[in-house]
Amino acid sequence: MEIVRKIAKDYRIPLLALLVFVFMSLTNPYFFKQANLFGLFDSMPAYGIAAVGLTFIMLCGQLDISMGSVMALSSCVFMMTLNSIGFIPSMLLALAIGCVLGAVTGFFVAFFRLSPFIVSMTTQIAYKGIALTITNSTPVVNMHPVLVKISEIKVFGAIPITFFVFVLVALLAEFVMTKTQYGRNLFVIGGNINVADNLGLNVRGHLWSVYVIQGFCAALGGIVMMTRMFSASGNLALDGPLSIIPMVIVGGTAFAGGKGGAIKTLFGVLLMNIIFNALSMFNIYVNIQQLIKGVILLMIIVSDKYLENRHNKV
Amino acid sequence: MGNAEFFEIKNVSKTFPGVKALDNVSMSVAEGEVRALVGENGAGKSTLMKILNGNYKMDSGQIFIDGKEARITSPVKAAEYGISIIFQELNLVNQLSIAENIYAGRLKTKGKVVDWKAVEADAKALLDRIGFDVDPRTEVGKLSIAGKQMVEIAKALSYKARIILMDEPSATLTKAELDSIFKIIKDLKSKGISVIYISHRLEEIFTICDSVTIMRDGKIIDTKKINEITRDEIVEKMVGREINQTFPKRESHIGEEVLRVTGLHRKGSKSEVSFSLHKGEVLGIAGLVGAGRTETMRALYGVDYVTKGEIYVKGKKVKINSPKDAKKAGIAFLTEDRKEEGLTIDFTVKSNIVMANMKKIMSGIFLSTKKENQTADKYIKLINIKTPSRMQKVLNLSGGNQQKVVVAKWLNADSDIIIMDEPTRGIDVGAKLEIYELINKLVSEGKSVIMISSELPEVLGMSDRVLVMKDDAIIAELTGDRINAVEVMRYAL
Numbered sequence: 001m002e003i004v005r006k007i008a009k010d011y012r013i014p015l016l017a018l019l020v021f022v023f024m025s026l027t028n029p030y031f032f033k034q035a036n037l038f039g040l041f042d043s044m045p046a047y048g049i050a051a052v053g054l055t056f057i058m059l060c061g062q063l064d065i066s067m068g069s070v071m072a073l074s075s076c077v078f079m080m081t082l083n084s085i086g087f088i089p090s091m092l093l094a095l096a097i098g099c100v101l102g103a104v105t106g107f108f109v110a111f112f113r114l115s116p117f118i119v120s121m122t123t124q125i126a127y128k129g130i131a132l133t134i135t136n137s138t139p140v141v142n143m144h145p146v147l148v149k150i151s152e153i154k155v156f157g158a159i160p161i162t163f164f165v166f167v168l169v170a171l172l173a174e175f176v177m178t179k180t181q182y183g184r185n186l187f188v189i190g191g192n193i194n195v196a197d198n199l200g201l202n203v204r205g206h207l208w209s210v211y212v213i214q215g216f217c218a219a220l221g222g223i224v225m226m227t228r229m230f231s232a233s234g235n236l237a238l239d240g241p242l243s244i245i246p247m248v249i250v251g252g253t254a255f256a257g258g259k260g261g262a263i264k265t266l267f268g269v270l271l272m273n274i275i276f277n278a279l280s281m282f283n284i285y286v287n288i289q290q291l292i293k294g295v296i297l298l299m300i301i302v303s304d305k306y307l308e309n310r311h312n313k314v
Numbered sequence: 315m316g317n318a319e320f321f322e323i324k325n326v327s328k329t330f331p332g333v334k335a336l337d338n339v340s341m342s343v344a345e346g347e348v349r350a351l352v353g354e355n356g357a358g359k360s361t362l363m364k365i366l367n368g369n370y371k372m373d374s375g376q377i378f379i380d381g382k383e384a385r386i387t388s389p390v391k392a393a394e395y396g397i398s399i400i401f402q403e404l405n406l407v408n409q410l411s412i413a414e415n416i417y418a419g420r421l422k423t424k425g426k427v428v429d430w431k432a433v434e435a436d437a438k439a440l441l442d443r444i445g446f447d448v449d450p451r452t453e454v455g456k457l458s459i460a461g462k463q464m465v466e467i468a469k470a471l472s473y474k475a476r477i478i479l480m481d482e483p484s485a486t487l488t489k490a491e492l493d494s495i496f497k498i499i500k501d502l503k504s505k506g507i508s509v510i511y512i513s514h515r516l517e518e519i520f521t522i523c524d525s526v527t528i529m530r531d532g533k534i535i536d537t538k539k540i541n542e543i544t545r546d547e548i549v550e551k552m553v554g555r556e557i558n559q560t561f562p563k564r565e566s567h568i569g570e571e572v573l574r575v576t577g578l579h580r581k582g583s584k585s586e587v588s589f590s591l592h593k594g595e596v597l598g599i600a601g602l603v604g605a606g607r608t609e610t611m612r613a614l615y616g617v618d619y620v621t622k623g624e625i626y627v628k629g630k631k632v633k634i635n636s637p638k639d640a641k642k643a644g645i646a647f648l649t650e651d652r653k654e655e656g657l658t659i660d661f662t663v664k665s666n667i668v669m670a671n672m673k674k675i676m677s678g679i680f681l682s683t684k685k686e687n688q689t690a691d692k693y694i695k696l697i698n699i700k701t702p703s704r705m706q707k708v709l710n711l712s713g714g715n716q717q718k719v720v721v722a723k724w725l726n727a728d729s730d731i732i733i734m735d736e737p738t739r740g741i742d743v744g745a746k747l748e749i750y751e752l753i754n755k756l757v758s759e760g761k762s763v764i765m766i767s768s769e770l771p772e773v774l775g776m777s778d779r780v781l782v783m784k785d786d787a788i789i790a791e792l793t794g795d796r797i798n799a800v801e802v803m804r805y806a807l
Binding site for chain 2: 179181185188191195196198199200201258
């Protein structure tokens with residue numbers, strides 16, 4: 001019984017995801033169809049990878065809302081240079097740009113200790129401005145053969161290869177977070193920044209670095225997004241922050257920092273996407289779907305907080 | 315004891331704008347000595363600690379460890395020199411495990427990968443060394459304050475600390491917890507580690523320390539072997555004047571019953587409580603920490619959930635489900651944590667006083683600055699709040715005066731029943747006296763006071779009647795001659 005309770009407590013998010021998945025497979029004839037499953041797994045990697053990046057930042061008790069614009073700008077550059085310099089070079093270029101954009105945001109957060117919300121809000125506007133300028137406000141469409149090829153690779157007949165890229169990124173991130181001194185330092189910084197200062201940790205350096213990681217992840221997410229959209233624009237991923245932040249929180253990374261992990265985020269992404277996919281199975285008007293999404297999100301977060309704190313009540 | 319001048323501070327001075335915080339301070343501590351450091355708030359203890367920890371830079375002076383000069387420029391350097399400081403606001407990350415807290419920032423690695431097994435084994439060995447039997451993987455947030463202090467001690471040992479400074483470790487500990495901390499201190503002593511023990515509670519100093527250094531106004535006043543000085547002498551040197559009477563006398567005029575609580579049961583409590591309070595009375599609540607004193611008052615005040623019981627205020631039955639109800643019934647609650655719960659620390663004295671009763675300062679639908687000022691000035695004068703002006707931020711007042719602001723706030727809210735939870739915690743001897751005088755003034759004006767205090771002399775000296783609590787129950791009611799330490803401890807222990 002004790003073990004059951006422990007499992008229910010520690011793995012409630014993945015269990016809930018599995019539950020919804022099995023329930024939908026059993027009750028809805030269209031859910032467990034190849035086309036739907038492909039769509040489901042295809043919808044996750046882009047924002048999922050960015051969410052893993054954000055997890056690093058939130059572990060430190062910081063925030064970033066510029067990742068949507070970072071995705072837009074880096075994928076615009078990627079799509080524009082793809083034909084002239086080739087797939088790998090333009091991918092590296094886009095990733096490098098992502099790192100630089102993250103570094104700019106992180107610089108102001110880490111060295112001036114400005115509010116990350118305000119800093120990333122302004123950089124988000126600036127990055128989007130750059131993207132719209134270089135693309136002349138028109139979408140950059142590119143059906144590059146490598147992109148098309150990647151989009152066609154399926155594992156087990158229904159899972160796009162990009163999903164495994166996402167899983168790989170999450171596993172790698174989890175390893176860094178749990179098994180390296182660097183990763184553990186992030187927890188100390190997010191948990192109690194005074195302790196970190198007293199330990200003589202390079203708090204600025206760490207804070208800066210997580211924004212670079214986030215920039216990298218957002219750019220990678222942007223590239224992954226291109227494997228199904230084949231079109232980039234300055235307005236890409238406009239809903240990025242508002243979709244990605246909830247995924248991280250639902251996964252179980254604390255908004256205040258010091259608690260969480262990349263695997264948690266992985267399951268947060270899975271759960272949210274499965275629920276949203278399930279919602280689209282029912283014939284519900286799309287605006288009402290938004291409302292239901294909001295309510296479900298609130299319910300998950302509230303009940304999760306309750307479960308966390310239940311034993312702490314007086 | 316080994317080397318008598320093992321740890322030496324020489325002519326250390328530090329000036330802040332307008333204040334000479336440390337004035338040519340010199341002291342030395344022997345190897346394995348437990349030294350008490352006492353002084354009123356503002357005497358310079360915290361500044362000295364922060365210099366030793368490398369948070370502040372001293373203006374002049376030197377620090378020696380084992381005859382070698384230590385240049386402490388950062389907390390990391392302090393640790394390298396073998397100085398560990400256990401601050402009151404503990405330096406721990408609640409979300410992380412005990413093991414990780416001990417070794418944060420310097421986890422053992424195999425290659426580049428953290429070797430958790432080794433980290434946990436090392437932590438376990440340290441915890442065993444101080445006799446703290448706990449799984450090193452336990453989250454620190456789940457530990458009691460005493461447990462956290464033990465983790466801090468283990469952490470200090472992990473840095474091979476040779477001198478440990480403890481800042482008021484006992485402030486929030488129960489007796490049993492304190493005993494285990496004392497046991498560890500004795501153990502440290504036997505291993506040749508020196509301890510500087512800072513505390514306001516003089517009784518403890520006589521239990522655990524070898525010697526005592528008294529500070530006042532940034533200077534060292536005296537250092538004595540503990541058996542060569544009495545409690546009164548220490549207090550005298552701390553305040554720089556003789557205090558014959560710690561508790562000001564008052565003429566009690568006890569009137570009719572203003573509060574009656576019958577069979578009050580709080581959720582999770584092991585027992586029900588019944589008691590009454592009269593006009594002009596100071597009712598002391600004694601008992602050990604954890605006896606349910608604060609919790610009972612929180613329930614009465616509507617913070618903690620009440621499952622059953624009745625409350626009568628001035629003969630009328632009232633329902634108190636929230637602090638709002640309590641306030642309406644004329645009950646005020648001064649929490650022990652005044653900075654967190656009682657005051658808006660960034661606001662002015664004026665705003666803090668008037669905020670609990672806006673109705674009084676309204677003129678029609680608008681706030682009247684004139685009424686605001688009048689109200690604030692009235693209370694500043696009435697209870698003698700020492701502030702340069704009503705526009706001073708509460709943050710800049712001393713602890714005693716902050717406490718007075720809280721009292722003023724509640725008086726302005728027309729409270730007749732004032733519950734004070736540890737009203738003198740963390741404030742210095744002189745300010746304590748003023749709080750006592752304030753309590754006397756309150757009851758002489760017909761208010762009634764319930765005072766919870768862990769400082770027994772305070773309860774004994776101030777109360778007209780004392781209730782002793784143990785395990786959530788009121789087990790004794792003492793009046794007259796029976797209000798003495800022996801009686802109280804007989805029931806409380």
